Amino acid sequence: MGDYRDKSGSERVDAPEKIDLTNIMLDVYHGVKRLWWLFIGLIIICAVQSYFSVSTSYQSKYVASATVSVTSAGGMDYVNAQSAQQMAEVFPYILTSGVLKDVVAEDMGLDSMPGSIDVKADDGTNLLTISVSGNDPQMAYKTLKSVIKNYPKVAEFVLGETKLTILDETGIPTDTKREEVIRGSYKRGALKGAIIGCVILLLYVLSRRTVKSRKELRKNINLQDLGSIPYVRTKKRKKETFYNSVSLLNERISMSYLEAIRKLRIRIMKDVEKKEYQTLLVTSSIPGEGKTTLSANLAISIAQQGKKVLLVDCDLRNPSIAGVMNEQEPHPGLGSVLKKEVPLSEAITNVKLPKERTNENGSLHVIFGGAPDGENSLLIGSGRMRALIEALKSKYDIIILDTAPSELLADAPLLGKYVDAALYVIRYDYTKLREIREGVESLALSGIDMLGYVFNGDNSSGGQGYGYGYRRYGNYGSYGSHYGSYGKYGAYGHYGKMEKGSTDKFGRVIKD
Structure with missing residues (x-):
């Protein structure tokens, strides 16, 4: 809780x-x-x-069996209910007792009775089925005959004189x-x-125990529901990788996905313009929820409507925006800017948008994350980052910052102190409710305005969906390659195992 x-x-x-x-x-x-x-x-x-x-x-077992009726010495059948019940309970015990076995062995001239006896009584009747099993068919049959012959001698001490009459028998067994x-x-x-x-x-x-519906989220999370993004299934091909990616720059992207992004943009921009916000942080609870792809597509959609947009990759342990944007050329990253290794102008890259679908006043620029570096991530919550954001506000209508997952690391909450609002990405049937609660709580404590959440990869209504397709972009291979076993959740980058509540080698807090 x-x-x-x-x-x-x-x-x-x-x-x-x-x-x-x-x-x-x-x-x-x-x-x-x-x-x-x-x-x-x-x-x-x-x-x-x-x-x-x-x-x-x-081991091969030959079974000789016979069905017999039990009568008293005077010829009276055990047919009344009380006598039949008594027979059903007592006779099987007598037939399998050690006393009878000794008598049978003596009758056959052996030290012990060969084989084993099994007795079944038909309820409510005076009928018994006696079976003798053994390794030798002849011996099994002889044993059965001896049992029927000698049974009255043993039963006499319990039930008085009785007689067994054979009604049916198998003879010498062959099967x-x-x-x-x-x-x-x-x-x-x-x-x-x-x-x-x-x-x-x-x-x-x-x-x-993963979240599978927006209804479930509305019941458990105190955030505004900003809609859902459908699941898009893309084919993995060795060639034309970009044309199989989930990007608004991909002409083959489905109309359902385009429409979902458009609706999300309208809802977000309504709040942003009403409250005069300029900076928007995008995060999720855990890796693999599609926050980076969503950040990039949201930035593209806003820019196409005539806004000057800057997209910043603040997930410096696993920078992924370059892959989403199909940018294969190396660029100076945010960490290099914060460490003053390169001027800001060299780190900003212009992204060409299709003219036929873009307002002439719109533009999109990106600051990529550069090479994965945990030390650079230490600067995310620094005064330099705050100063950089303030300087960029004068040049852009809106700045979108893609950050590391908030449930796992403190990067997003620290950055939240310098940002106006946050968008929380939750992936369908992927994230546990406990992880979502912890991530939202961690981010909200920074004081940032939580605009709401978007339900990503929603496949609950059988839509085209979105989810697995974003795992590959350009030559970047699978998402999270720099995280090692970061997915669930193992080693984070090349910094080894990091337990919640502990700190890494740079003093960063792993969220409880």
């Missing part, structure tokens, strides 16, 4: 997470879609393993039922594999 205040001073106290059966069913559905191959593999492996285990260890036993092993193995698969699916569902 956590609480935070917006600029109006209102306080939000988060309620405990509730179990949503709809989300659980969605998790099960997605889990089956993602893990179906594991289910099939487990069933096949367990079935085959069970087959080999049984077929190699199975060991090997195929039947092995066939049953397949089923048992397959069932075992299915159970293991269900356990894995249960663990998957319990570990997910």
Whole structure:
């Protein structure tokens, strides 16, 4: 649980997470879609393993059986309910007792009775099915005959004189039922594999708990809902990489995505112009939510409407805007400007926008992040950064700053002290509610005006969607290549494991 205040001073106290059966069913559905191959593999492996285990260890057993009726010495059947119930409970015990086995062994001239006895009584009748199993068919049959012959001697001490009459028998057994036993092993193995698969699916569902709807966000996050961006599926090709990227500069981008960005721009600019803001920070809770792609496309969309826009890559541990903009030439980064290694003019790059879709007064400039450098990120919250932002305000209508995830690092909250407003990016079925709450709370405590959140990669209504396509741009390879295992969440860049609540080698705080 956590609480935070917006600029109006209102306080939000988060309620405990509730179990949503709809989300659980969605998790099960997605889990089956993602893990179906594991289910099939487990069933096949367990079935085959069970087959080999049984077929190699199975010892042939011949079963001789007979159905008999039990009568008293006077010829009276045990047919009334009380007598039948007594027989069903007592007779099987007598037939499998050690006393009977000793008598049978003595009758057969052996030290011990060969094989084993199994007895089943038909409820409510005086009928018994006696089975004797053994390795030798002849011996199994002889043992059965001896059991039926000698049973009355043993039962006499318990029930008085009784008589067993054979109604049906198998004779000398010839079938060991090997195929039947092995066939049953397949089923048992397959069932075992299915159970293991269900356990894995249960663990998957319990570990997910990701946000899957804007309705869920509205219930749990005290931020304005600024809309959603659909999921766009793009094909990964070795050639024409840029034309498969999710960028407004890509002529092949879907109309649904263009329309979603347009609506988001209108809502944001309405607040920005009303409150006379010039700087907008864009962040998310964790890596991989698409904040960089959204920052770039929002900047392009605003510039096309006639505004002078500056896009700044402030995620200096993992600068990604160059990849989104398909900029393959090296440029001085923000860190070099803050360390005064290069003049500001050399770090600002003009981005050519399509004239037919851009207002003549509009322009887009970018300050890239340069090479990944954790030491440069230490300057994000410095006075130099504040002075740089103030200097740039006089040249641009709006400045958009793409920052590191706020739930993981303190970069965004520190920068938030110098920025007017923030846009929070939340990716569909990717981020846990706890992570969102912590990230929003961390950023809100800086005093920045939280304009709201955008639900990115929304696939809940079957739209074209957006999400996986942004992972590759130009020659930059997969998103987060400079983060190492930053995704969930491992090592951050080349600075090794960084636990929450600790500091890195530069004194940066990892958010609790």
